[in-house]
Amino acid sequence: MSKRVGLEVSLAIAEAVKLADVDMVAAYPITPQTHIVERLAEMVADGELKAAYINAESEHSAVSLCVGSSIAGARTFTATSAQGLALMHEILFITSALRLPIVMVVVNRALSAPLSIWGDHSDIMAERDVGWIQLFAQNGQEAFDMTLQAFRIAEDHNVLLPVIVNIDGFTLSHVIEPVDILDQEEVKKFIKEFKPFYPLDPRTPLSFGAFATPEYYMEAKKQLEQALFNSRKTILSVWKEFKKLYGRNYTPIEPYKTNDAQLLLLTIGGIGETAQTAVDEMREAGIKVGLLKLKLYRPFPINELRRYCQNIKTLVVVERALSVGGQGGPLGFEVRSAFYHERKKPFIHDIILGLGGRDVKVDDFKSIVKRALKNKPKEYEFIGVRE
């Protein structure tokens, strides 16, 4: 039986990690990730969770410990934020290329400078191309569910890729939400035993991490890309199974009031719920607006996105990240390029807001839609910044 409780989202994630019966947690503290790892350390200290909890001396070593652990065949978890994720950057590529099914929760936070401990997506957008599967949760229940799902997806032998579950710093990580916590028996139906594809065993000596000459490098990268695209199939089947077992539905993009909409908002992460409230209010006022919430960021669900946007005039990408010196936000680029060759395409209007923890309010979405419905909205603009 599952139990519906009011729980801080970070603690709900720790519950999911415990239910997945991880063998190894290696981490380094950074705000706002800390509550997740503190709770896990507590569980290990109390014997509730039978795992090694290793205090690394940096995030670089934390993820390196995870890599060693995963090669050795242990189910492995870590969590980080912002500067910590940036410090891991180098090893993230290696983790995916070595096809190690590590699960990491990234509590999204702004990158320095100026130093900011508050939420946005600048940390994770800088890790867009590292070859990990990436999920974005918009509420506590999704954070809990996706953490569990991540182990199933990552460890499936048709996938064998690391997974990042993204949750917004503070506005999601530190809020108390109602969460259905599954019990151990229920989870047993879903989580399988982790079997490493290649054993690290002196009886069968294998070399991990060889170097490649130009004769081999490109093939390795192409294979990784294929693996990441192929993972989509498993992700969808894991979600299907999850729905069958527990009733909650997951899709790469969650549509909301998209039928007959002339304008769609596209959000990623926790602001999706705020946008939803705004859509409800605007619909009451007769504005034909709908919402797409991007849940699966890698592999990017390009076909769903095109499909949802077939009959709309304007698509407004709303994101908490900026590509300085580029053309707006990184998600905006990606969405624009998804439509470039389409014959029928919406005008794409990219909004940058909520950087460094600045509030994103229901009224912001209303004003965004108002601007976008003007005759000539800009390709991209900032919202809520003093100029």
Next chain:
Amino acid sequence: MNTTIPVYIPKLINKEENFVYGHRACQGCGLALAVRLILKAAGKNTIIVSPTGCLEIISSPFPQSAWNVPWVHIAFENAAAVASGIESALKILQTKGKIPDKKTNIIAIGGDGGTSDIGLQALSGAFERGHNFLYICVDNEAYMNTGIQRSSSTPFGASTTTSPAGKISIGQITWKKNMPEIAAAHNIPYVATANPSYPLDLIQKVQTALAITGPKYIHCLVQCPTGWGCATDLIIRIGTLAVETGFFPLYEIINGKYRINVDVPKLRPITDYLKYQARFRHLKPADIEIIQKKILQEWQKLKEKAAK
């Protein structure tokens, strides 16, 4: 240790080769020799972790491998962290009954750059956490793999491509970082120095270390004809001269207690060591005097520690 080796003793060395021929080391590479001996000492039941560096490059050009034991390379600065992860994982998997309970040697083998420069933080973390593994620094005293750039382990006065001797420079102007002392400062149970010119000493140290639970550190000087500018057929002699001149003494620190393994009643002049190597060829008598003085000081300090 008695330096005269009875002729039959080499026959007692493990015949098994776990670091095998076909690797791409330069002719006369002291590193390849040291690693071969380390593997003979450790045996088959061993997992090796290497950071990026000479060893990784010479042994793992895909699809080939010179390793007959499991071998893991991830990046440059994290070998100690990766080894920590492997050790912790095997331990917890054994505790949870997921894998059979048996001892496997975990040895990280890194170069001087991967140990004393970029990998020092990860190494310190692994020592402090107390993982049961052996870290061996194979020290050829510069970034040889990338083209002989200086490291913090390059000796004073050596000319490298980034500390070149020039009209107004003698080359490296800092003293070699004392890694064994840094390791010992972590209060780990075993620290030793070694050098493949003393194969039995090296083998014995690896075996001693592997029999001890906890973090262990061996600092192994490895001759590099390419980077040092020395004759490939002289590397064994150069290794013994490093010891006989006091340039690189062989000693152990077991639970804090120092022991000199190859005693040298009267050190040979340092010129006997320097003269075979092009990296020191530019040094003037006054520079050599500075080096000589420092060596005598350090040797004295070591002897005092060993006398305690």
